[in-house]
Structures are given as C-alpha cells and as structure tokens.
Amino acid sequence: MKLLLKRIKLITGISAINLLLTACGPQQVPTGLVYCSEGNPETFNPQLVTSGTTIDATSQQLYDSLVDYDPRTGDIVPALATSWQTSDDGLSYRFKLRPGVQFHQTDWFTPTRKFNADDVIFSFNRIINSANPYHDISKTGYPFFQSIGFKQQVDSIEKVSDDEVVFHLSQTDASFLANLATGFSVILSKEYADSLLIQGKPEQLDRMPIGTGPFKLVNYVKNEFIRYHRNDNFWRTLPEFEQLVFNITPQSSARLTKLITGDCSVSALPKAGELPVIKLHPNLELDTQLGFNVAFWAFNTQKKPFDDVRVRQALAYAVDKQNILRAVYQETAIKATGMLPPQSWAYHYNKSSYQYNPEESRALLADAGVKDLSIDIWAMPVARIYNPNALKTAELIQADLANIGVKVNIVTFDWSVFNQKLNNNDYDSVLIGWNADNSDPDNFFSPIMSCASLDSSSNRSQWCNAEMDNILAQAKATTSEPARKILYQQAEALFNEHVPMMTFAHATQLTFKSKNVKQTQLTPFGGISFENAKTIAPEGDL
Amino acid sequence: MGRYLVRRLNLFIATTIALITVLFITTGHFPVERPYALSGIAAPTSTQLQNITDNYQLNGNQLQQFIAYAQTRLGGDLGLSVTSQRPVIEELTQALPASFELAIVAGLIAVLLGVPLGVLASLSKNKVTQHSIMAITLTGYSIPVFWLGLTLSLWFGVELGWLPVSGRINLLYEIPPVTGFMLIDTLLWDSVYRVSAFKDAVFHIILPSITLAVLPFTVVVRITRSAMLTIMEQPYIKAAEARGLHTGTIVLRHALPNALIPVLKNMGLMLGTFASYAMIVEVIFSRQGVGSWLVSGIYQRDYTVIQGGVLGVAMIIIFFSILIEVLHTAYNPLSRKEIYAAN
Numbered sequence: 001m002k003l004l005l006k007r008i009k010l011i012t013g014i015s016a017i018n019l020l021l022t023a024c025g026p027q028q029v030p031t032g033l034v035y036c037s038e039g040n041p042e043t044f045n046p047q048l049v050t051s052g053t054t055i056d057a058t059s060q061q062l063y064d065s066l067v068d069y070d071p072r073t074g075d076i077v078p079a080l081a082t083s084w085q086t087s088d089d090g091l092s093y094r095f096k097l098r099p100g101v102q103f104h105q106t107d108w109f110t111p112t113r114k115f116n117a118d119d120v121i122f123s124f125n126r127i128i129n130s131a132n133p134y135h136d137i138s139k140t141g142y143p144f145f146q147s148i149g150f151k152q153q154v155d156s157i158e159k160v161s162d163d164e165v166v167f168h169l170s171q172t173d174a175s176f177l178a179n180l181a182t183g184f185s186v187i188l189s190k191e192y193a194d195s196l197l198i199q200g201k202p203e204q205l206d207r208m209p210i211g212t213g214p215f216k217l218v219n220y221v222k223n224e225f226i227r228y229h230r231n232d233n234f235w236r237t238l239p240e241f242e243q244l245v246f247n248i249t250p251q252s253s254a255r256l257t258k259l260i261t262g263d264c265s266v267s268a269l270p271k272a273g274e275l276p277v278i279k280l281h282p283n284l285e286l287d288t289q290l291g292f293n294v295a296f297w298a299f300n301t302q303k304k305p306f307d308d309v310r311v312r313q314a315l316a317y318a319v320d321k322q323n324i325l326r327a328v329y330q331e332t333a334i335k336a337t338g339m340l341p342p343q344s345w346a347y348h349y350n351k352s353s354y355q356y357n358p359e360e361s362r363a364l365l366a367d368a369g370v371k372d373l374s375i376d377i378w379a380m381p382v383a384r385i386y387n388p389n390a391l392k393t394a395e396l397i398q399a400d401l402a403n404i405g406v407k408v409n410i411v412t413f414d415w416s417v418f419n420q421k422l423n424n425n426d427y428d429s430v431l432i433g434w435n436a437d438n439s440d441p442d443n444f445f446s447p448i449m450s451c452a453s454l455d456s457s458s459n460r461s462q463w464c465n466a467e468m469d470n471i472l473a474q475a476k477a478t479t480s481e482p483a484r485k486i487l488y489q490q491a492e493a494l495f496n497e498h499v500p501m502m503t504f505a506h507a508t509q510l511t512f513k514s515k516n517v518k519q520t521q522l523t524p525f526g527g528i529s530f531e532n533a534k535t536i537a538p539e540g541d542l
Numbered sequence: 543m544g545r546y547l548v549r550r551l552n553l554f555i556a557t558t559i560a561l562i563t564v565l566f567i568t569t570g571h572f573p574v575e576r577p578y579a580l581s582g583i584a585a586p587t588s589t590q591l592q593n594i595t596d597n598y599q600l601n602g603n604q605l606q607q608f609i610a611y612a613q614t615r616l617g618g619d620l621g622l623s624v625t626s627q628r629p630v631i632e633e634l635t636q637a638l639p640a641s642f643e644l645a646i647v648a649g650l651i652a653v654l655l656g657v658p659l660g661v662l663a664s665l666s667k668n669k670v671t672q673h674s675i676m677a678i679t680l681t682g683y684s685i686p687v688f689w690l691g692l693t694l695s696l697w698f699g700v701e702l703g704w705l706p707v708s709g710r711i712n713l714l715y716e717i718p719p720v721t722g723f724m725l726i727d728t729l730l731w732d733s734v735y736r737v738s739a740f741k742d743a744v745f746h747i748i749l750p751s752i753t754l755a756v757l758p759f760t761v762v763v764r765i766t767r768s769a770m771l772t773i774m775e776q777p778y779i780k781a782a783e784a785r786g787l788h789t790g791t792i793v794l795r796h797a798l799p800n801a802l803i804p805v806l807k808n809m810g811l812m813l814g815t816f817a818s819y820a821m822i823v824e825v826i827f828s829r830q831g832v833g834s835w836l837v838s839g840i841y842q843r844d845y846t847v848i849q850g851g852v853l854g855v856a857m858i859i860i861f862f863s864i865l866i867e868v869l870h871t872a873y874n875p876l877s878r879k880e881i882y883a884a885n
Contacts, residue, residue: 028734028735029712029715029738029742030715030716030735031714032714034712034713040625139585221830222625222633223830223835223838227716243714245713245714247709247713249708249828254708257695257700257707257708258707258708258709260699261700261703261705261706261707261708262703263706263707263708263712263713413843414842417842
C-alpha cells in the first residue's frame with residue numbers, strides 16, 4: 001500500500017516537472033499587429049453603410065480614395081488622383097489619376113490590368129446610376145451619399161482618357177472634394193465587378209473585397225477575427241507588418257484584458273472609467289485625438305408631444321449636461337453648445353445654449369399644457385466614439401427629468417436590432433450621435449437635419465425645416481470661407497431655437513495601445529489607420 | 543442486448559421528437575414573421591417565399607407544418623443565420639470542434655487527476671488526508687464556475703501575466719483549419735512556427751479547461767472514493783489479499799475497474815450541467831465554440847441560430863447520455879439484470 005502511494009506521488013511529481021519544462025522556452029511569433037475592435041463589420045464595402053465599425057475595418061485598410069485628408073492639418077491631399085483642377089464656374093472637377101496602381105491579388109481574384117478611369121467611373125456610377133447592375137445589389141442603399149444628395153449633385157462622370165476623369169456637377173458644392181476624401185468614397189475594381197457579374201454572384205463584391213489599400217482581406221470569421229495580409233504591390237510605402245488582425249471583442253473590459261495580457265497591441269474605444277487602469281501598467285499608453293463628433297439626444301419631432309418646440313426646449317433645459325460630462329466621459333469630452341465642435345473653422349461659442357434650469361423647464365411644460373409626460377429614451381447598447389456609455393447617460397437624464405415630473409422609460413436592444421428598429425421611426429427619443437466623415441461643417445448639418453436626409457436613416461429627429469434647408473443650400477453653393485462661416489452660424493442659431501435634438505458633448509477619441517507600437521494613426525473623423533504602424537523592440541525580455 | 547439497444551434507440555427518437563415539438567411551438571411564438579423565423583431570410587423575394595412556404599408547409603394545418611418542420615430540421619436544413627446570412631448548419635459544424643476540444647481536455651484532466659486522487663483518498667488511513675481531500679472537493683463542487691473563471695483569469699492572466707485569458711490562440715498564427723481542433727491543427731501546420739503555435743494553443747486552453755474541469759473532477763473524486771471504499775470491503779478483495787496479491791495489483795486490476803462503473807454512470811448524468819458550464823466558460827474566456835456562438839446569437843435575436851443551436855446541442859447531449867448508458871450496461875454485467883425489468 002505504501003509503495004503504491006509513493007508511486008502515485010512520483011508520477012504526479014514527474015508530470016508536473018514535465019509540464020513546467022514544456023512551458024519554458026522562447027516563443028516565436030510571426031510579425032503582425034492585432035487590434036481589438038469593438039464589433040463585426042456589416043459588409044466590406046464602406047459605400048453601403050455609415051457605421052464606424054465597418055469604416056474602421058475597411059476604408060483605411062482595404063481601399064483608397066481619389067483624395068485624402070492630411071490627418072494633422074485637415075487639408076485635402078492627393079491619393080489615387082495625383083492632381084485636380086476645378087473649372088471657373090465650380091461645376092466640373094478634372095482629376096489626373098495615379099499611374100501604375102495595382103489592385104489586390106487574392107485567392108478569389110487576380111487583376112490583369114492596373115487601376116484606371118474605368119474603376120473610378122464604376123465606383124461612383126454604382127451609387128448614382130440606378131441602371132448600373134450593381135446599384136440594387138446593396139440592400140441598405142448608399143446612406144452617406146443619399147444623405148448628402150450626391151446623386152442630385154453629380155450630373156455625370158466623364159472618362160477623358162485612361163488616366164483622366166471629369167466630374168460634372170449640376171450645382172456648385174463647396175464640400176465636394178471633402179466628400180470625396182471621406183472613407184465612404186472608395187474606389188472599387190471594375191474588372192473584378194465585371195468578372196463577378198459573369199460568374200453570376202455580384203453580391204460577392206461587397207463580401208470579398210478587392211481594393212488598392214495597404215492591406216488585403218484574407219478571411220473573416222464572424223464574432224472572432226478579421227485577418228488581413230499586407231498588399232505587397234501597395235503604391236505607397238509598404239506597411240511594416242505582414243499581417244493585420246482585428247480581434248473582435250465587443251466587451252470593453254475584455255478588450256482591456258486582452259491588451260494587458262498581450263493578446264492585442266492596440267485596443268479600441270476604452271470606457272472612460274478604465275482610464276486609471278492604464279497608469280498601473282507601464283507598458284501601455286493612451287492615444288487621444290480630438291474628435292469631429294457630437295453626441296446628442298434626438299427627439300422624434302414627428303411624434304406628439306415632441307412636435308411642440310416648447311416641450312423640446314423644456315427637456316433641453318431639464319438636463320444637467322455638466323453632470324453627464326463628469327459621469328459618462330470622466331471629463332475627457334468638451335461640452336457642446338451647438339452642433340459644431342470647437343476644432344471646426346465654422347465654430348462659434350454659443351452662450352445662449354440651454355443651461356441647466358429646471359424652473360424654466362417646468363414653466364415651458366406648463367405653457368405647452370403637457371402634464372404627466374412619460375417618454376421612452378432609446379439608448380445605444382454599444383460604446384461609440386461620441387458616447388462611451390449611452391445607458392448611463394440615459395439613467396442620468398432619467399434622474400434629471402424625474403425632477404421636473406417627467407417619467408422616463410429606457411429602451412435598448414442589441415446593436416443590429418437597435419439600428420433596424422430605429423429605422424421604423426416609432427421611437428420617442430434616442431441617445432445617439434454623429435461622427436463626422438470630413439472636416440467640412442456641412443457634414444454636421446446636411447446628413448442629420450436636412451429634408452433630404454429623412455430617407456437616409458441618419459435624420460434621427462425626423463426634422464425637416466425649409467429655412468434650415470435654405471441656409472444649408474446657400475452655404476454649400478458659396479465657396480468663400482468667411483461667408484460660409486456666417487451662414488453656418490445662422491444654421492446653428494436656427495438649430496438652437498428649434499432644438500430638434502439636444503447636443504451635449506464632443507468626445508475625445510481614445511485608444512489604448514502597447515508602448516512598443518508606434519504611429520498607428522487615429523483620424524479625427526473616426527477610423528484608424530495601421531499603414532505606417534511600427535514596432536520598437538521591447539525593453540528586456542518578453 | 544439487441545433488444546436493449548432497440549429500446550435505447552427508441553428513447554433517443556422519442557426524446558428528439560419531444561425536443562423538436564418544443565422548438566416548433568416556441569418558434570411559432572417568436573415576435574417576427576413565421577417565414578423569417580424559420581428560414582432566416584429577412585426580406586424574401588416571391589420565389590424564396592414560395593420555397594419557404596412549400597418547405598415548411600405553411601399553408602397546411604399544424605400537424606403538416608410540424609412534420610414539414612421536423613423533416614427539414616432533421617434533414618440538416620437549419621435555415622440561414624439572420625445576422626451573417628450563412629447556413630446555420632455550417633456555422634454549427636464550424637463551432638463544434640472547438641467545444642469538443644475544450645470538453646475533451648477538461649474531461650481528461652478531471653478523470654486523470656480525479657481517479658487517482660479518489661483512490662488515494664479511499665486508501666489513506668490518515669484522517670487529515672481524507673478530510674482535506676473531501677474538503678477540497680466539496681469546495682470545488684460548490685464554487686460557481688463563472689466566479690472561478692473570472693478569478694483565475696484575473697489572477698493568472700491580468701495580475702501575474704502568466705497565461706492568456708481569451709481566445710484559442712494568438713491570432714497572428716494563421717492556422718489553416720483541418721480538423722478544427724486547435725491542438726491538432728497547430729501540429730499539422732506546415733510552418734517554422736509550428737512548435738510555438740502548439741505551445742501557444744496549449745497555454746490558451748489551460749485556464750478554461752481547468753475552470754471547466756473543476757466540477758467533474760470533484761464528482762469523480764467523490765464517486766471513486768465511495769465506490770472504492772465499498773469495493774475494498776468486498777469478499778473477493780479480501781480473498782485476493784489473503785492469497786497474498788500485491789496491493790497495487792489488487793487496486794489496479796480488481797478494485798478499480800469495478801469502481802469506475804459508477805463513475806461512468808455519473809458522468810452521463812453530469813453531461814447536461816457540464817455542457818452548460820462549458821458554454822459559460824467559452825463566454826468568459828471568449829473562446830470560439832458552440833456556447834459563445836449560441837450566446838451571441840441570443841443577443842442578436844438570431845432566431846435561426848437559436849433554434850439550430852438548441853437543437854444541435856440538445857441532440858448531442860441526448861446522444862452522449864444514451865451512449866454512456868449503453869457503455870455502462872455493456873461494461874457492467876450486473877446492470878443487465880435490469881434490462882428486461884424496468885425502463
């Protein structure tokens with residue numbers, strides 16, 4: 001009996017030692033960068049959506065646009081177009097295209113020709129020409145382009161030669177180039193589209209993307225990861241990494257854990273409450289970028305009693321914005337006084353914006369004759385750049401409104417369901433926001449509160465005002481910056497008067513990253529680029 | 543034995559029918575259009591709608607609908623996933639190997655550590671050893687798995703930084719899926735990184751498998767111990783001792799095989815709990831697998847995934863429970879007496 005016990009002990013001992021032995025030894029890992037992203041992309045073609053998650057996973061990694069933003073200055077710089085000229089009447093834009101640009105070569109497509117004018121024409125015709133065979137392949141439409149009225153704006157696109165195209169506009173538009181530089185205006189391969197059409201599976205164009213960007217898609221497993229390889233024929237400097245992986249992690253705390261344990265080197269959208277954790281880990285750091293965004297509480301102005309401006313004003317007066325900034329954003333955001341963030345050139349500090357004033361609010365409600373009001377607030381279930389925690393925001397508003405005798409019911413669903421239900425437009429009010437796609441002030445108005453945007457699901461307050469549309473149209477048609485600034489301030493004043501939505505914060509864009517990763521680039525318009533990311537050798541052993 | 547097998551097969555079929563009935567009724571109560579809940583196609587074209595109506599006999603009476611539903615589902619057509627628009631069966635088969643891998647590793651840990659420890663506990667005459675083993679197993683049995691998983695990952699992952707706490711492997715290793723078992727696929731991978739990748743996969747499975755193994759481990763220890771205590775008092779063991787056989791031989795050849803029979807039976811009984819624990823573990827350690835797939839399907843109101851996942855998981859559990867029972871009977875002559883009597 002004793003012998004047996006001894007043997008058992010010996011065996012356990014040996015196996016324990018074995019386990020330890022195999023555990024040691026250096027680990028070899030292929031070069032690459034893992035980014036913990038917050039959700040699944042809906043598609044791999046950014047033309048079809050406005051969701052930031054999809055833009056992150058596609059625009060900067062897989063595609064290029066004709067023109068780009070310089071992320072530091074906000075100026076428009078050449079990309080697939082090397083130069084451009086505007087005609088004197090502002091109605092046509094002539095682009096000279098970059099020669100020798102290769103599309104991705106992947107398991108499912110091998111390009112036989114270089115990028116040329118046909119690709120540009122195809123990419124935009126798909127959006128504006130309903131006769132294009134690909135136009136109706138998109139079930140979601142082209143929300144960004146619909147919201148800016150792109151179809152009405154562009155008359156035709158003309159091919160001059162293989163490396164030159166001209167866009168003919170039907171009206172002058174000061175934001176035209178800025179719109180072309182957004183992550184939505186990507187260039188697709190016409191050759192690929194044509195071959196898919198012949199094979200009879202056109203919907204593959206948006207699922208298995210071919211672009212000209214720094215990385216090409218290898219595979220995507222829903223809820224798990226997106227894997228990209230470097231595009232070795234990339235026309236700019238090749239990225240240092242051979243691989244880029246998006247590790248899809250919807251939970252913010254899980255992203256942080258993965259970053260700490262080294263499962264990823266860059267992590268998206270930290271909650272403000274997690275910021276102190278970074279100080280405990282000397283090898284991690286916080287990347288910040290003042291964001292072109294605004295968080296708001298939109299009232300459904302088509303629905304009673306929100307069609308009454310006094311009710312909307314009353315609700316705007318009842319909310320303590322400072323409290324939200326403190327509790328939800330942990331002071332990382334700037335208080336909003338209108339739509340435009342302070343970095344915008346058209347911004348003007350607006351003193352008269354709604355300051356916390358429950359007395360005023362009660363008076364306005366009494367004036368409007370509304371009693372025993374009970375409203376639903378729809379709160380997004382996920383963190384977005386502009387609002388890291390909509391549920392908490394909703395709870396704060398709930399408490400504030402209880403003060404003026406308004407009952408609040410908070411409604412939430414999973415993100416994709418939330419979006420779908422939101423598009424039915426039968427909500428009372430929703431906590432959401434807007435992340436600008438470009439630096440033009442128009443982007444804060446036309447997509448959100450123009451009459452044209454009623455159909456595009458980005459006008460969350462269902463608000464359509466002729467005077468506002470008029471101002472916006474004028475501002476678009478004007479090219480002089482000072483004149484436009486005055487017009488946008490008029491728009492702000494009108495917005496402030498009607499309060500179709502209560503804006504409360506411009507959030508700072510945050511990412512966590514490991515210190516040995518350098519030069520990942522956050523763009524002020526949302527989105528992150530890994531094109532120039534570098535690693536520096538970590539100090540000491542891993 | 544043949545008749546017994548037929549009876550078990552009948553049991554399998556009956557349980558499956560009951561399961562499908564429950565699913566059929568709940569599907570009717572999903573707050574969406576019936577064709578959508580059944581097929582996962584949100585906005586079907588008229589031809590698609592016609593196909594769905596034909597497939598599921600939507601114009602027929604409830605009985606016809608039920609038969610059509612059972613036929614389609616058992617024929618392997620689980621519809622399209624609402625969110626990804628891929629066939630549910632494809633997603634299910636892709637997620638299954640990962641769950642099996644975790645379950646097998648956890649099961650092995652439980653048995654390989656639990657049986658020796660149970661034997662040790664039964665043989666030890668030392669009260670302190672006995673009691674401490676029992677105290678440890680009782681604690682392990684009562685610890686909630688979600689708490690244990692979070693604590694282990696907090697301590698070994700975040701505080702000490704020894705082990706990874708999420709996923710199945712560092713994603714930079716691009717392992718081509720062959721068997722779906724990460725531990726095998728890394729070894730089959732033709733690359734200079736093969737060994738590192740295998741080690742990485744092992745590191746990734748340590749914490750989740752230990753978390754999952756705790757419950758079956760404690761059960762195995764306790765059952766082995768009590769079975770061994772009974773068996774060691776049996777006359778045939780006394781006889782073997784009297785003949786002067788070595789204690790090791792007695793334990794390993796005569797006592798242990800018989801003691802393992804109740805262990806096997808209890809593992810069958812534990813299967814349902816084990817599967818639900820596995821799902822929790824998968825979610826906590828964000829591992830790919832049926833559990834995390836099903837949970838995310840529930841969050842996203844993916845009605846077809848919910849149906850397909852529940853059907854698949856439940857059928858696997860039913861199948862394995864019955865299999866274990868059959869093995870138990872085959873292995874244990876005593877229980878054959880019951881065959882013609884009860885159940």
